[in-house]
Amino acid sequence: MAKSRIDTFSTYCPVVEEFHIKNILGCLQKKQWLISGPTIITVGQTKTVTFDDLTGGLLIDIPTFEVVVQKINVAPVNWTYITSKSSTGFVVNGDNGATYHTVVFGTGPTKPFSLKQNPKWAKDYCPYCDKLKYNGVVGSIFKDNVAFSFKWILSGTSQIIDFKTGTDTTGKHVGVIAGVDDYFETGQQYPNLVTMMANTDYEIIITKTTDAGGAVVLPPWPSAITKIGFTLNGDNAQEYDILIVGQIQF
């Protein structure tokens, strides 16, 4: 039987099987976290989001972070952006009454019960991390939390998309360009990596990733969010990168 060039994490790691995450998201540095959650602008056109609120008090201080944000359910009137980044949070700018998904990729937050730093990296403990050249693995405050991403070319200005199709690898090269050096061997691919989410509480972030059509006319936004997908709204025939953070259902 042909053997995949990249074994699944479960070959090595009990974490993957017990926590139903299929694989682990690697990172470059130590103490990097991915946290996410929704927020609603209830007054005016801004909302202060603190890490304390976002994590229920588990993380209150993140010295360095990147944040991406996405309005959901309704087309943005005031186009979305972030201001006032600080170690304790940030401000979402957008539309009054609107809900926004936020995803924060943070480095080196001090936990209230911080532990003594160990000089070892993930690759020093874990043969799979070493094989895939993961320096570290990304922390989470939730069990079973998964971040995955896929590309979608929008047909029309509004289209129902589903995770089953978005994560379909059947017979496909993983790379955009056929012949690139990374692919699933025949019979070893997972046809659909995600069929549905465990609930509708996942976060969605969308960015246009093609020059076709020029500047963004309709900033992309998701609506009609269900376990199996959502409606993607944006510019016709444009390619979008979609990031999902939440719990998946097998």
Next chain:
Amino acid sequence: MKQRWVRDYCPFAKDQGFDSITGNVYPGEQIFGFTHTQVAASDIITFATETHNKVTYMKNTAYKVQVTKVSSGSVVTVGYAYEQYKNYFRLYAEAGEVYDIIIIGKIGY
């Protein structure tokens, strides 16, 4: 049955104070992020420069990009990425504004 967390299995997670870790569905993908100040309407975003050589190139061009403006002043042009190559992509956005960028994909190093 005792409820275990990832920290109970994974020594790295325990070292870092992680109760749990973030999963993925694709094998081998990593995440990294950086903040970029846009110089012109279209900037070349080179991974080596933005990550201080932690990432020189991606393993393929199928990596995903997320962009959000993080500087003051309402958005005039929505930032987007295009021309994705292994070692760089282009960001179309507003000159002089600051953007947080998150990349997910396989790193070629």
